[in-house]
Amino acid sequence: MSHSTIALCRTPPYGSAIAREGLEAVLTSAAMEQEIDLLFLGDGIFQLLDHQSPEEIGQKSLRRNLLALPMFGIEQVLVCHKSLRDRTITLDQVQIPGVEVKTIREPGTLIAAYHCVLSF
Amino acid sequence: MKFSLAVYSAPYSAQSASSALRFARVLLAQGHEIYRVFFYCDGVQNGNSLTAPPQDETDLIAQWQELQRRYHLDLVICIAAAQRRGVLSEREAKRLEKPAANLADGFELAGLGQLVDAVAHSERLVTFGG
Numbered sequence: 001m002s003h004s005t006i007a008l009c010r011t012p013p014y015g016s017a018i019a020r021e022g023l024e025a026v027l028t029s030a031a032m033e034q035e036i037d038l039l040f041l042g043d044g045i046f047q048l049l050d051h052q053s054p055e056e057i058g059q060k061s062l063r064r065n066l067l068a069l070p071m072f073g074i075e076q077v078l079v080c081h082k083s084l085r086d087r088t089i090t091l092d093q094v095q096i097p098g099v100e101v102k103t104i105r106e107p108g109t110l111i112a113a114y115h116c117v118l119s120f
Numbered sequence: 121m122k123f124s125l126a127v128y129s130a131p132y133s134a135q136s137a138s139s140a141l142r143f144a145r146v147l148l149a150q151g152h153e154i155y156r157v158f159f160y161c162d163g164v165q166n167g168n169s170l171t172a173p174p175q176d177e178t179d180l181i182a183q184w185q186e187l188q189r190r191y192h193l194d195l196v197i198c199i200a201a202a203q204r205r206g207v208l209s210e211r212e213a214k215r216l217e218k219p220a221a222n223l224a225d226g227f228e229l230a231g232l233g234q235l236v237d238a239v240a241h242s243e244r245l246v247t248f249g250g
Contacts, residue, residue, distance in 0.1 A: 005239055017161060017162075017204075018128065018161055018250055021160060021161050021201060024200070024232060025160070025232055025235055025236075028231070028232040028233060028235070028236055029235075029236045029239070032233055032236045032237075034236055034239070034240060116239050116245050117245075118126075118239070118245070118247070119247055119250060120250060
C-alpha cells in the first residue's frame with residue numbers, strides 16, 4: 001500500500017500556532033525519513049514571504065524553519081497558483097534558498113493522488 | 121479498517137473536539153480499529169485533568185478516558201505542544217520544576233514521531249480541528 005503523504009500549509013505564519021506546529025510535524029516526518037510533500041495554499045502563502053519581522057510581536061521567525069527544509073531532505077515545495085494570484089504575490093517573492101518552488105494549478109487533483117493528507 | 125485520529129482543537133472551544141470523540145466511538149462500535157489518537161496543537165487540552173465543565177455539559181475528558189479503558193485506546197498527547205500549554209505529567213512537572221501535574225489518566229505524553237508513525241501504520245488518518 002502506498003503511504004505517500006502531503007502536508008497542506010493553509011494558515012498565515014503568525015496569529016495562531018498552527019502554522020508553526022504544522023511545520024514542526026513536517027520536519028519530524030522528514031527526519032524520520034518519511035516522504036512528505038508540502039503544498040502552500042490560501043493564507044499559508046504568507047509563510048513563504050521574506051522580510052518578516054516577527055520579533056516586533058514577540059514571535060520567533062517561522063521562515064527560519066522553512067530555511068531548514070533542505071537540511072531535512074525536502075528540496076521542493078508546491079504552491080497554489082490561484083492563492084498566489086489572489087494575493088498578488090509573485091513566484092519570485094516566495095523563494096527559499098536550496099528549495100525549488102513549483103506552482104500548482106489544480107490543487108484538488110494533486111491532493112487526491114495522496115494516500116494521506118495532513119492539514120495545518 | 122485501521123484508523124488514526126489527529127485532534128487539533130481544545131475541548132469546549134471548538135465542536136471538532138467533541139466530533140473526534142463521537143467519531144471514535146462510532147468507529148469502534150462498527151468494528152473498526154483505532155491505531156492511535158494523536159492530540160496536537162490546542163488539542164492537548166483534551167488530556168487536561170483539571171477541566172471542570174458544568175454538570176449539564178458533556179465531560180469530554182472523562183468520556184475519552186472511558187473509551188480508552190474499554191478499548192485500550194492509544195491516546196497520545198504531543199509533549200512539545202503540551203508543555204507550551206501547561207499539560208504536564210508528574211515526571212515532566214518535576215523535571216521542569218513546575219508546581220503541579222495535570223495529565224489525565226489514560227493519556228500519554230510522547231513526541232511528534234508518534235503522529236508520523238500513526239500516518240505510516242493506519243489506512244486512514246482523520247483530522248479534527250485546525
